[in-house]
Amino acid sequence: MLGPESDGRRPTQGERGPGYPGEPMDKYQVLYQLNPGALGVNLVVEEMETKVKRVIKQVECMDDHQASQALEELMPLLKLRHAHISVYRELFITWNGEISSLYLCLVMEFNKLSFQEVIEDKRKAKEIIDSKWMQNVLGQVLDALEYLHHLDIIHRNLKPSNIILVSSDHCKLQDLSSNVLMTNKAKWNIRAEEDPFHKSWMAPEALNFSFSQKSDIWSLGCIILDMTSCSFMDSTEAMYLRKSLRQSPGSLETVLKTMEEKQIPDAETFGNLLPGMLQIDPSDRITIKDVVHITFLSGSFKSSCISLTLYRETVPASITDMLLEGNVASILDPRRGCTHSSQASVVPRDRALRPWSSERSLPCLPVPAEVMQNFSGWPEVQFRAMKRLLKMPADQLGLPWRPELVEVVVTTMQLHDRVLDIQLCACSLLLHLLGQAMVHHPEAKALCNQAITSAVLSALWSYPEEESLLVLVYSLLAITTTQESQSESESVSEELQNAGLLEHILEHLNSSLESRDVCVSGLGLLWALLLDGIIVNKAPLEKVPDLISQVLATYPADGEMAEASCGVFWLLSLLGCIKEQQFEQVVALLLQSIRLCQNRVLLVNNAYRGLASLVEVSELAAFKVVVQEEGGSGLSLIKETYQLHKDDPEVVENVGMLLVHLASYEEILPELVSSSMKALVQEIKERFTSSLELVSYAEKVLLRLEAATSPSPPGREAAQP
Numbered sequence: 238m239l240g241p242e243s244d245g246r247r248p249t250q251g252e253r254g255p256g257y258p259g260e261p262m263d264k265y266q267v268l269y270q271l272n273p274g275a276l277g278v279n280l281v282v283e284e285m286e287t288k289v290k291r292v293i294k295q296v297e298c299m300d301d302h303q304a305s306q307a308l309e310e311l312m313p314l315l316k317l318r319h320a321h322i323s324v325y326r327e328l329f330i331t332w333n334g335e336i337s338s339l340y341l342c343l344v345m346e347f348n349k350l351s352f353q354e355v356i357e358d359k360r361k362a363k364e365i366i367d368s369k370w371m372q373n374v375l376g377q378v379l380d381a382l383e384y385l386h387h388l389d390i391i392h393r394n395l396k397p398s399n400i401i402l403v404s405s406d407h408c409k410l411q412d413l414s415s416n417v418l419m420t421n422k423a424k425w426n427i428r429a430e431e432d433p434f435h436k437s438w439m440a441p442e443a444l445n446f447s448f449s450q451k452s453d454i455w456s457l458g459c460i461i462l463d464m465t466s467c468s469f470m471d472s473t474e475a476m477y478l479r480k481s482l483r484q485s486p487g488s489l490e491t492v493l494k495t496m497e498e499k500q501i502p503d504a505e506t507f508g509n510l511l512p513g514m515l516q517i518d519p520s521d522r523i524t525i526k527d528v529v530h531i532t533f534l535s536g537s538f539k540s541s542c543i544s545l546t547l548y549r550e551t552v553p554a555s556i557t558d559m560l561l562e563g564n565v566a567s568i569l570d571p572r573r574g575c576t577h578s579s580q581a582s583v584v585p586r587d588r589a590l591r592p593w594s595s596e597r598s599l600p601c602l603p604v605p606a607e608v609m610q611n612f613s614g615w616p617e618v619q620f621r622a623m624k625r626l627l628k629m630p631a632d633q634l635g636l637p638w639r640p641e642l643v644e645v646v647v648t649t650m651q652l653h654d655r656v657l658d659i660q661l662c663a664c665s666l667l668l669h670l671l672g673q674a675m676v677h678h679p680e681a682k683a684l685c686n687q688a689i690t691s692a693v694l695s696a697l698w699s700y701p702e703e704e705s706l707l708v709l710v711y712s713l714l715a716i717t718t719t720q721e722s723q724s725e726s727e728s729v730s731e732e733l734q735n736a737g738l739l740e741h742i743l744e745h746l747n748s749s750l751e752s753r754d755v756c757v758s759g760l761g762l763l764w765a766l767l768l769d770g771i772i773v774n775k776a777p778l779e780k781v782p783d784l785i786s787q788v789l790a791t792y793p794a795d796g797e798m799a800e801a802s803c804g805v806f807w808l809l810s811l812l813g814c815i816k817e818q819q820f821e822q823v824v825a826l827l828l829q830s831i832r833l834c835q836n837r838v839l840l841v842n843n844a845y846r847g848l849a850s851l852v853e854v855s856e857l858a859a860f861k862v863v864v865q866e867e868g869g870s871g872l873s874l875i876k877e878t879y880q881l882h883k884d885d886p887e888v889v890e891n892v893g894m895l896l897v898h899l900a901s902y903e904e905i906l907p908e909l910v911s912s913s914m915k916a917l918v919q920e921i922k923e924r925f926t927s928s929l930e931l932v933s934y935a936e937k938v939l940l941r942l943e944a945a946t947s948p949s950p951p952g953r954e955a956a957q958p
Contacts, residue, residue, distance in 0.1 A: 260331060261327070261329040261331065261342070262293075262331055262342070264284060264285050264286065265282040265283065265284060265285065265291070265293065266282060266283045266285060267280050267281075267282050268280075268281045268282060268283055268290070269281050271292070277294050277295050277296035277297060277340075278294070278295050279292055279293070279294050279295075280292065280293045280294075280295065281347060289347075290347040291326060291344050291345065291346070291347050292344075292345045292346070292347045293342050293343065293344050293345070294342070294343040294345065294412065295340045295341075295342050296340060296341045296342075296343070296418060297338050297339070297340055298330075298338075298339045298340065298341055300339065301330075301339060303417060304330045304339050304340075304341050305330075306415075306417045307341050307415045307417045307418050308328055308330060308341060310415035310416060310417055311325065311328055311343070311413075311415050312328065314390070314413055315328070315737065316698055316701065316736075316737050316741070317384075317385075317388075317390075317698065318694075318695055318698040318699075318736075319380075319381055319384050320377075320409075321377040321378070321380055321381035321407075321408060321409050321410065322381050322384065322385070322409055322410050322411075322413075323345060323346040323401060323403075323409040323410065323411035325343055325344060325345060325413075326344040326345065326346065327342075327344040328341070328342070328343055328344070329341075329342050329344075330342070341418075343412075345411055345412060346401065346403075346409070346411060348401040348402060348403055350401070350402040351397060351398050351399070351400055351401045351402060352374075352397035352398070352400040352402070352408070352460065352464070353396075353397040353398040355397075355402070355464075356397055356463055356464055356467045357467075357472070359467045359468060360467040360468070360470075360471065360472060363468050363469070364468055365468045365501060365502065366464050366465075366467065366468075368502035368503060369539075370406065371464060371502075371503075372503075372532075372538045372539055372540055373406055373539070373540050374400075374406065374408045375461070375532065375538070375540070376533065376538065376539075376540020377407070377408050377409075377540065378400060378408065378410065378457070378460075379525060379528060379529055379532070379533075380540075381409070381410045382395075382410065382453060382457065382525050383525045383526065383529070383655070384655065384699070385410075385413075385453075386450045386453070386524075386525050387655060387699070388699075388701075390413070391448050391449065391450055391452065391453060392410060392413050392414070392453050392456075393413070393414040393415075393416070393419045393443075393448050393452065393453070394412055394413070394414040394419065395410070395438065395453050395456035395457060395460070396438040396456060396459075396460065397438075397460055397463065397464075399411055399412040400460070416448065419443075419446070419448060420446040437459070437476045437479040437480050438456045438459050438460070438479065439452070439455075439456065440452040440454075440455035440456065440483075440519070441455075441483040441517055442519055443455075444483075449519060450524070450525070451519035451520075451522045451524075452519070453525075454514050454522050454523065454524070454525065454528070455514065455515060455519075455522065457514065457528070458510075458511055458514030458515045459479050459482075459515070461507065461510070461511065461514070462475075462478070462479070462489075462492065462511055462515070463475050463479075465496060465501055465504075465507050466478075466492055466495075466496065466501075468499070468501070469495060469499055470492075478492065482515050482517075483517060484517075486512070486515060486516070486517060489511060489512060489515060493507070493508045493511065493512075496508070503537070503538070506531065506532060506537070506538065509531055510528065510531045510532060513527065513531070514528065552612070552615050552617060552618050554617075554621075557617065557618050557621050557622075558621075560608045560612070560618070561604060561605050561608055561621065561622060561625050562604070563604045602635075602641060602642060602645065603626060603629060603633060603634060603635070603642070605622040605623070605625040605626050605629075606622070606626065606642055606645050608622050609622045609623070609645050609646075609649055610645055613648070613649070613652055614652070616653045616656045616658075616659055619649045619652075619653060619659055620656070620658050620659050620662055623646070623649070623659070623662040623663060623666050624662060626642075626666055627662070627665060627666055627669065631673060634670075639670060639674075642670060643667065643670055643671075643689070644688070646663050646666050646667055646670070647663075647667075647688050647689055647692045649663055650663045650664075650692040650693070650695075650696060651692055651695070654695055654696065654699055655699060657700060657703065657706070660696040660699070660700065660706055661705060661706055661709065663692075663696075664693060664696065664706065664709035664710060664713060665709060667689065667693070667713055668709060668712055668713055668716075671689075671713065671716050671717075672716070687729075689713070689717055690714065690717050690718075690729055690732075690733070693709075693710045693713045693714060693717075694710070694714070694733070694736060694738075696710060697710045697741070701741065704749065704752055704754075704755055707745065707755060707758075708752075708754045708755055708758045711742070711755075711758035711759055711761065711762040712758050712761065712762075714733065714738070714762050714765070715758070715761045715762040715764070715765040717729065718730055718733070718762075718765040718766060718768075719765045719768060730765075730766050730768075730769050730771055731771050731773060733766060734766060734772070734773040734774070735773055738762075738766065739763070739766060739773075739774070739777050739778070740777055742759045742762060742763050742766075743777055743780055743781065743784060745759055746759050746760070746784045746785075746788060747780075747784055747787075750787060750788065750791050751791075753792060753795070753798070756788050756791075756792070756798060757797055757798055757801055760785070760788070760798070760801035760802060760804075760805055761801050763781070763805050764801060764804040764805050764808060767805065767808040767809065767812065768808060770808075770811070770812065772812060772814075775812065775813075775814055778809060778812070778814040779814065779816065781805065781809060781814070782806070782809070782815055782816075782819045782822065782823050783819075785802045785805060785806065785826065786822060786826060788802065789802055789826055789829070789830070793833075794833065796833065796834040796837055796840070799829075799830040799833055799834055799837075799840060800830075800834065800837050800839055800840035800843070802826070802830065803827060803830050803840050803843040803844040803847060804839070804843045806823055806826070806827060806843070806844075806847040807843045807844070807846045807847035807850065810823075810847050810850035810851050811850055815851065817855065817857070820851055820855050820857055820858040820861070821857065821858070821861045823847070823851065824848060824851060824858050824861040824862060824871075825861065827844045827847050827848050828844075828848075828862070828871050828874060830844055831844045831845075831874055831878065832869075832874060835877065835878060835881055835882075836881070838882065838885065838887075838888065841878060841882065841888055841891075842887060842888055842891050845878070845888070845891035845892055845894070845895050846891050846894070848862060848871075848895050849891065849894045849895040849897075849898050852895060852898040852899055853898045853901075856902050856904070856905075859898070859899050859902050859905050860904075860905070862895075862899065863899065863905055863908040863909075863912075870908075870912070872908065872909070872912040872914065873912070875892055875895070875896070875914075875917075876912075876917060878892060879892055879917060879921075883924070886925060886928055886931065889921060889925065889931060890928070890930055890931055890934070893918075893921060893930075893931055893934035893935060893938070894934060896909075896914065896918060896934065896938050897934050897937050897938055900937065900938045900941040900942065901941070903945075906941060906942065906945040907945065909938075909942060909945075910942060910945055910946055914938070914942065915939065915942045915943075915946075918935050918938045918939055918942070919935070919939065921934075921935045922935035922936065922939070
């Protein structure tokens with residue numbers, strides 16, 4: 238194991254063995270080693286290039302299979318996006334030749350403080366943890382854990398040392414583990430003997446390698462118990478208490494009684510909470526939502542974590558309808574509407590009147606949008622308001638130019654990022670608003686800003702497998718990416734690629750072939766990401782030609798699908814992302830698409846651009862264009878395209894560019910001559926005299942054709958033009 242005590246020697250290429258061509262550890266300098274964790278050794282390192290400190294957990298694996306399994310389980314965690322979750326920075330497998338061992342390395346954020354240090358400091362001083370601070374950070378932990386459980390992700394290794402403090406009042410969960418690592422019985426037994434503290438946070442069933450969301454609830458209960466009792470229990474007593482609860486839950490009652498006697502803040506709330514979290518049978522244990530209800534709703538807890546507002550008591554539908562109709566007076570005056578004070582009380586009097594005040598300086602928004610602004614904490618109000626907006630005619634919405642309305646919708650998405658209905662409705666509304674703006678105001682780029690991109694991307698990561706949302710997000714991101722200025726577009730595209738969007742699209746093109754909408758929107762977004770030519774990592778793009786082949790085979794008569802595919806093929810050819818062995822396949826698909834939809838101008842243009850790009854670099858691709866097949870040769874197709882679009886200079890220019898590249902190959906010239914291409918090219922030259930580009934293309938092709946048909950004088954070679 239490489240650590241501070243080693244001689245610093247790195248494994249050689251031969252020691253790493255096949256499959257490990259590089260050593261990712263070489264870009265890190267090991268500073269020192271932390272106390273061993275439950276699964277392996279933790280090293281504090283510094284990135285050579287940036288000088289940023291990280292923690293690398295090195296987990297020894299039994300064999301390559303186990304390492305690969307764990308890596309496959311952990312890779313999706315790289316896509317997590319949450320303010321209170323520290324995502325792995327990097328994952329890789331490395332080989333230590335000195336001891337002939339394989340290691341899975343997990344690169345994490347480095348922070349000096351965690352809940353463990355806070356608890357120990359207070360324990361030494363026999364002080365109570367500040368109530369307001371604890372409520373705030375506990376809200377953050379609950380928010381993060383609920384996000385994980387919402388995605389069916391189990392932390393599996395929750396304990397105080399894995400809740401880091403990035404600032405005095407901002408914490409993050411870290412060190413999420415995988416099932417294959419946590420069920421390594423031999424490793425767990427070794428760690429338990431080395432330090433019994435490690436397993437004391439684990440639920441009873443987890444000791445038998447059975448993990449669930451309820452296992453996380455037990456661990457969180459132990460953490461809360463430790464934080465609330467640190468002023469009167471030392472670390473050893475606390476450890477034995479945690480272990481005893483697995484067999485004797487009655488021991489918790491004694492501690493809870495002591496908390497009341499010592500007047501620990503919020504002792505009553507914890508007395509209601511902890512017994513439900515620390516039930517021996519997982520089926521008897523409460524859920525994360527129950528924890529939120531007990532602490533932040535039934536109890537008096539407060540937190541800066543805004544997503545907890547989704548658990549509030551709902552606003553009655555009748556009141557929401559009155560609000561959306563603008564009947565505020567009916568709500569505030571029982572004689573004119575609602576006579577139940579319990580219902581009327583949900584309307585904040587001081588805020589309800591302001592949207593309709595003549596003193597407002599902001600542009601007047603539609604009533605539903607005003608309601609959204611003033612009842613931002615109630616998700617059911619937001620949802621019904623957006624549904625109302627979707628049904629409103631364009632003139633009432635103030636379309637096509639309404640940036641302040643877009644801002645309201647984006648804010649709602651951010652406030653209620655874990656309410657799927659709101660995300661779906663908001664994305665539908667944004668698509669409607671931006672679509673109108675782009676049609677009627679092509680210059681309306683101000684709408685396509687970073688806030689929209691961030692909000693819809695966050696929605697995607699919260700619901701990565703929700704197809705209906707995925708289609709909307711793909712479509713929105715395609716709009717925002719293509720409508721930015723050149724420099725901004727490159728920046729947005731690079732950001733989206735770094736976030737793993739390319740891989741996400743390709744994964745769903747492969748797994749969602751049966752969903753036409755996913756395929757069309759995915760190809761549209763892929764085209765938008767490739768358009769600026771800034772590609773962070775070209776490796777994933779090697780799979781695209783084969784994926785598109787599968788898509789087109791699944792939807793052989795779908796013009797929209799073919800159009801999107803041709804655009805992607807063209808950009809891939811420009812980027813050099815189509816392999817030589819794929820040329821024939823791609824040329825065949827482009828020709829097939831043109832035959833299918835010659836009336837779609839965008840498809841025709843992109844297909845001919847793609848063909849020209851491939852023919853320019855490959856004679857094999859050129860032969861594929863001219864060879865006679867069942868559907869006819871590409872040369873006959875070129876003639877058809879010209880006759881259909883001969884009044885469109887752009888189409889003719891792309892056809893001319895393809896002919897230039899075809900004519901550059903000696904072996905192709907006879908095919909061009911026999912297909913009577915000279916007459917077509919001559920017509921292009923005569924019809925488009927004002928286009929220097931087209932005239933140049935035509936002259937180049939004509940020169941090559943004339944040279945190919947000119948007889949050579951006897952006994953000597955023909956003069957070169």
